[in-house]
Amino acid sequence: xxxxxxxxxxxxxxxxxxxxxxxxxxEAHLAECAECRAAIAELRSLSASATGLPKSIEPGRDxxxxxxxRIRPRAMWNVQRFWRGALAAAAMLVLxxxxxxxxxxxxxxxxxxxxxxxxxVQADFxxxxxxxxxxxxxxxxxxxxxxVVLLERxxxxxxxxxxxxxAALARDPASAELRRFFAAAARQKVELLxxxxxxxxx
Amino acid sequence: xxxxxxxxxxxxxxxxxxxFEALYRAHAGRVYALCLRLTADAxxxxxxxxxxxxxxxxxxxxxRGESAFSSWLYRLTxxxxxxxxxxxxxxxxxxxTTDDPAALERPxxxxxxxxxxxxxxxxxxxxxxxxxxxxxxxxxxGYRHEEIAALAGIAVGTSKAxxxxxxxxxREALNR
Numbered sequence: 001x002x003x004x005x006x007x008x009x010x011x012x013x014x015x016x017x018x019x020x021x022x023x024x025x026x027e028a029h030l031a032e033c034a035e036c037r038a039a040i041a042e043l044r045s046l047s048a049s050a051t052g053l054p055k056s057i058e059p060g061r062d063x064x065x066x067x068x069x070r071i072r073p074r075a076m077w078n079v080q081r082f083w084r085g086a087l088a089a090a091a092m093l094v095l096x097x098x099x100x101x102x103x104x105x106x107x108x109x110x111x112x113x114x115x116x117x118x119x120x121v122q123a124d125f126x127x128x129x130x131x132x133x134x135x136x137x138x139x140x141x142x143x144x145x146x147x148v149v150l151l152e153r154x155x156x157x158x159x160x161x162x163x164x165x166x167a168a169l170a171r172d173p174a175s176a177e178l179r180r181f182f183a184a185a186a187r188q189k190v191e192l193l194x195x196x197x198x199x200x201x202x
Numbered sequence: 203x204x205x206x207x208x209x210x211x212x213x214x215x216x217x218x219x220x221x222f223e224a225l226y227r228a229h230a231g232r233v234y235a236l237c238l239r240l241t242a243d244a245x246x247x248x249x250x251x252x253x254x255x256x257x258x259x260x261x262x263x264x265x266r267g268e269s270a271f272s273s274w275l276y277r278l279t280x281x282x283x284x285x286x287x288x289x290x291x292x293x294x295x296x297x298x299t300t301d302d303p304a305a306l307e308r309p310x311x312x313x314x315x316x317x318x319x320x321x322x323x324x325x326x327x328x329x330x331x332x333x334x335x336x337x338x339x340x341x342x343x344g345y346r347h348e349e350i351a352a353l354a355g356i357a358v359g360t361s362k363a364x365x366x367x368x369x370x371x372x373r374e375a376l377n378r
Contacts, residue, residue: 011366042373049322050341056231057238059248064226067252071259073217144285 006036014043122166125186132193142200151196158192161185211271215262222262226255229272233279239338240283242327250286254279277353280339284354287331325375329368336361337368 006029012018013026030037143151165182172178207228213221233254238247258275265274326334326342335354339345340361345353347361354361 057235059234
């Protein structure tokens with residue numbers, strides 16, 4: 001057994017990653033220490049054995065049938081991806097138009113429950129959000145688990161902001177500041193969903 | 203059947219499943235060996251090999267020929283195995299196997315007369331997962347610590363520490 005403090009240096013010496021000064025120091029030590037010389041010989045032998053292990057081991061059974069059953073024909077896959085992309089783009093457009101309309105509606109014309117302004121924009125947002133959520137649900141399993149956790153945490157924060165802005169708008173429907181707050185949260189949610197759907201499909 | 207790898211890759215990128223099967227036949231042993239050594243479990247290695255080839259099919263369009271196809275495929279395989287293990291560890295749905303001697307009892311393709319190689323395979327399979335992964339990637343597969351750190355999501359220093367630990371444990375096991 002070598003000295004614990006020498007272990008890392010001996011390994012790095014064998015790997016050839018020691019700085020010149022440390023290398024000279026280790027070589028000076030090796031000249032006097034038979035135990036460390038033996039350790040170096042063992043490490044070299046171990047590395048040589050590892051490098052010499054067979055690079056190929058055939059599986060115990062043919063795995064191709066299971067793989068073939070899981071891969072989709074490329075053409076169909078591309079078409080599906082195209083339509084998912086197109087749907088995501090359409091959902092984004094619906095939301096953009098809705099938000100634009102929200103800001104273009106004159107203050108005097110902005111009335112809850114008239115099918116214009118707030119209600120229409122809310123419906124547009126719900127439609128875009130639902131569409132992107134549906135796309136993401138299909139591709140969700142392709143995201144890394146840590147990405148899913150982060151996505152859900154961020155969506156929860158944004159949903160809280162949307163719920164709060166909705167509640168505030170219900171009390172003061174003509175507030176331009178509240179409308180901007182809602183629009184910003186809605187845009188964030190759709191952009192986050194769109195990003196996640198794009199990452200999952202890539 | 204075409205055997206030119208570039209032609210096979212190009213055809214597979216166009217959606218030719220027969221060409222992709224030929225690529226699978228050419229690389230399955232190498233990918234499985236990598237998965238088996240990283241997981242030390244035959245059943246998991248089969249699963250990960252399948253996952254790697256399914257992922258390769260899905261990502262084939264992103265392969266631009268900047269590196270050898272085999273390097274691209276093996277790196278993707280390592281990624282699948284390490285990601286899979288991290289996800290499993292997080293979910294705690296499965297106890298990670300650290301030793302499955304039967305899986306490495308008679309690996310096909312290995313020299314049956316090579317007793318020391320078999321001893322080493324068994325000793326590697328018995329290593330703790332983190333140390334085993336770094337040892338396999340560094341000493342068997344030839345990856346650099348910087349590459350391992352990026353693939354495994356660990357620091358370079360951690361990769362080195364795991365390698366030195368693995369070598370120490372292996373020397374102890376092989377000297378018994």
